[in-house]
Amino acid sequence: MMEDFNSETDSDYTSYWRDWFVSSRGNEYFCEIDEDYLTDRFNLTGLNTEVPYYQYALDLVTDVFDLDADDDLREQIEKSARHLYGLVHARYIVTTRGLAKMLDKYKKxxxxxxxxxxxxxxxxxxxxxxxxxxxxxxxxxxxxxxxxxxxxxxxxxxxxxxxxxxxxxxxxxxxxxxxSPEKSVRRYEPRIYGFKVHAAAALARWQDNQREDLHWRLRDFGVPFKFIEDSDSEDEDVDYEYTEKGTEGSKDDKVVGDTASGRMDLNN
Structure with a gap:
């Protein structure tokens, strides 16, 4: 990738890398960072721990990169340089100069x-x-x-x-x-043959969906339930019903009572 650089001077080499990066396909969202911002170490605080080969990457972006590295190492340094440029870019675009550059791109x-x-x-x-x-x-x-x-x-x-x-x-x-543009307050309104869909119908559909969702969630957790809207046919699936204040026992209590009655009959 970097073998295409044929600049004769150090400054042309640095400028060409930044120009090449910003003009590359897929990097149209980036603006070019000023060289004086990149050379100010205060603006790069903390990035040395986040970028591999940090010093080599910084030299590639801002200064002469004269390391005689093999292709694999050079590729890693170039990857780190792109990552470093991106992290610095996030800091640069909130400065006065960076905002102005991004504003121009926004207007276009x-x-x-x-x-x-x-x-x-x-x-x-x-x-x-x-x-x-x-x-x-x-x-x-x-x-x-x-x-x-x-x-x-x-x-x-x-x-x-x-x-x-x-x-x-x-x-x-x-x-x-x-x-700052005027906020959009318009919303699309669904219609049927020119008439608005009644809001109550949409609300009823939403309520049905919510009830069905609750139905399945309760089943998944094994929680016994019964909606008041359920049909009477579902009563047949219920083994027994709880009565008020124990006036009638549960199903298990009834079985025990029948057994006891049988024993009393045998003793007689």
């Missing part, structure tokens, strides 16, 4: 448009559901319907969500409140 719909019809193709923003790497992949947030969606492309769907973080999209609209 580089992240796609909302698939919800009522949102009228509103631009999306990348976001993560976790700030920890390898927990979840990147999602796309629509600020109009305030819902999240999976990317259409499989190349984008495999990007780690930690490379964008959980706060970026919210911070963007805190810094640029004028860009």
């Amino acid at each position: 719909c580089d992240f796609g448009k909302c698939p919800r019809v009522i949102c009228d193709g509103h631009p999306l923003l990348p976001m993560g559901q976790s700030d920890l790497p390898s927990m979840s992949t990147v999602k796309l947030y629509c600020p109009k319907c305030e819902d999240i969606y999976n990317p259409k492309s499989s190349r984008h769907a495999s990007i780690d969500g930690a490379y964008f973080g959980t706060s970026f999209h919210s911070i963007l609209f805190q810094v640029y409140p004028a860009l």
Whole structure:
């Protein structure tokens, strides 16, 4: 992968790697991180424990990488460099400069448009559901319907969500409140021949589904039950019924009583 680098100077080599990474297919969601941000060690605090071959990866992204490594080691370092760039990217895009770059991409719909019809193709923003790497992949947030969606492309769907973080999209609209769209309050209303479906019918269907679900859960736990709505035919499945205040004994009590009566008859 890196064998294609034919830059003559060290600075061109570094710049070319970042340009190559951002322009690669599948990395369209990323913006280019400023070199002065990457060279400030304060911005990289704690990443040395999260990235294998950290120093080599940092040299590859920010400085001259002159290690004479075999192909396997070079591939591992390149993988670490991409991971390091992603983790730094999550920190960079919440800075003033990073927000401005991502805002430009947002305005150009580089992240796609909302698939919800009522949102009228509103631009999306990348976001993560976790700030920890390898927990979840990147999602796309629509600020109009305030819902999240999976990317259409499989190349984008495999990007780690930690490379964008959980706060970026919210911070963007805190810094640029004028860009916050009016929330979508319209909802699709199902109709039959132009008439709205009665809400009571939908509620009755929901109640039936809930009752059926409860029915099966009670059976799974072995809990005896009987709904008041059950038909009288189900009474035949009940072995016996509990009576009020013991006026009539249970089925077991009746068997014991019959046995005792038999013994008394034999003694007579």
